[in-house]
Amino acid sequence: MQAVILVGGQATRLHPLTANTPKAMVPVLNRPFLEYVIQNLSRHGVTEIVLAQHHLAGPIESYLGDGSQLGVRLTYVIEEEARGTAGAIKNVERYLDGTFLALNGDIFSDLDITEMVRFHKEQNAVATIALVPVEDPTAYGLIETDLTGRVQRFLEKPDPSEITTNMINAGTYVLEPEVLTQIPSEKQVSIERETFPMLVSSGRPVYSFPSSGYWMDAGTPEKYLQLHRDLLSGKSTWYTPGVDVEVLIGEGCNIDPTAPLIGPVLIGAGCTIGEDSVIEDSVIWHGVQVGSRVRVKSSVVANNCTLGDDSTVEGGVLGDHVTVVAGGRVGLGSQVESGETVG
Numbered sequence: 001m002q003a004v005i006l007v008g009g010q011a012t013r014l015h016p017l018t019a020n021t022p023k024a025m026v027p028v029l030n031r032p033f034l035e036y037v038i039q040n041l042s043r044h045g046v047t048e049i050v051l052a053q054h055h056l057a058g059p060i061e062s063y064l065g066d067g068s069q070l071g072v073r074l075t076y077v078i079e080e081e082a083r084g085t086a087g088a089i090k091n092v093e094r095y096l097d098g099t100f101l102a103l104n105g106d107i108f109s110d111l112d113i114t115e116m117v118r119f120h121k122e123q124n125a126v127a128t129i130a131l132v133p134v135e136d137p138t139a140y141g142l143i144e145t146d147l148t149g150r151v152q153r154f155l156e157k158p159d160p161s162e163i164t165t166n167m168i169n170a171g172t173y174v175l176e177p178e179v180l181t182q183i184p185s186e187k188q189v190s191i192e193r194e195t196f197p198m199l200v201s202s203g204r205p206v207y208s209f210p211s212s213g214y215w216m217d218a219g220t221p222e223k224y225l226q227l228h229r230d231l232l233s234g235k236s237t238w239y240t241p242g243v244d245v246e247v248l249i250g251e252g253c254n255i256d257p258t259a260p261l262i263g264p265v266l267i268g269a270g271c272t273i274g275e276d277s278v279i280e281d282s283v284i285w286h287g288v289q290v291g292s293r294v295r296v297k298s299s300v301v302a303n304n305c306t307l308g309d310d311s312t313v314e315g316g317v318l319g320d321h322v323t324v325v326a327g328g329r330v331g332l333g334s335q336v337e338s339g340e341t342v343g
């Protein structure tokens with residue numbers, strides 16, 4: 001079985017973290033996000049993977065190469081113009097042969113892919129969509145099914161009175177080649193909003209596969225931070241950081257022994273944390289220099305930032321190479337663009 005991973009989106013909601021880093025390469029527990037998506041595929045025996053790229057394509061191939069280090073074979077395809085989630089799959093049609101998987105590249109999940117493919121074949125479906133429950137479904141597109149799991153209706157951003165389900169599209173699909181014939185070439189097409197509703201309204205068998213396992217769409221800074229909290233507290237059944245810790249520190253860091261790290265905390269390689277600085281519930285990328293008596297709480301700090309002595313970053317998201325001046329303050333909800341100096 002082959003898989004297409006969609007990694008070409010603009011990732012606007014994850015800015016400024018994705019100003020220079022593609023969403024697929026954003027580090028999760030110090031490894032690029034995409035490695036987890038690939039690892040979940042390969043543990044289910046899926047090792048032929050096509051990466052559908054557009055925005056910021058270069059860094060992914062430079063890092064993952066042919067995929068052999070992860071035990072898979074990677075093919076890279078770059079769209080000249082963004083084609084949307086269905087158009088991107090259509091654009092790699094020439095590499096696909098038979099039933100295949102398609103996945104959003106920004107989702108961490110415990111989805112049982114083997115079981116999903118088995119279900120898809122048993123139903124003779126043309127498409128099977130993984131579903132996950134969410135607490136507040138109002139912000140999502142909902143999928144209504146009958147008792148056998150066959151999809152009946154799609155509801156985009158429903159009115160509260162229309163909510164009959166809390167199951168949403170989990171961003172993973174099993175597809176038959178027939179689906180490709182329904183997607184126009186050289187056009188921007190959304191699989192969620194156009195292709196699936198069209199298949200359902202023309203009576204084709206589209207099924208759903210509900211999953212109750214861990215699932216996180218890491219598309220916003222809040223959810224990205226939540227993913228770290230969840231992984232460090234062991235919420236995923238297949239991935240654990242290896243040791244029972246709430247604090248993970250990368251190689252070559254210099255952390256002053258007087259600096260408390262209050263988990264969940266993730267610190268990348270080559271960081272310095274000065275005396276009496278407190279880091280709590282935060283993700284710090286590589287090469288970050290934190291001075292003395294700094295407080296960082298519930299924040300994400302991207303590569304090579306400098307936080308001056310006595311500064312505070314609380315509920316903030318800092319792009320690469322940001323400088324917070326000594327005594328400066330980055331407050332709740334602040335997003336600081338790459339290269340800026342604030343304080």
Ligand code: GTP
Nearest residue numbers: 006007008009010011012013052082083084088105
């Ligand atoms: P936002 O701009 O924050 O909405 O993020 P996004 O651009 O990643 O969009 P979204 O989260 O809806 O995309 C879901 C998945 O599809 C992500 O893995 C994207 O990288 C991918 N994706 C979205 N649009 C395209 C596209 O036009 N081409 C390709 N190849 N991938 C896409």
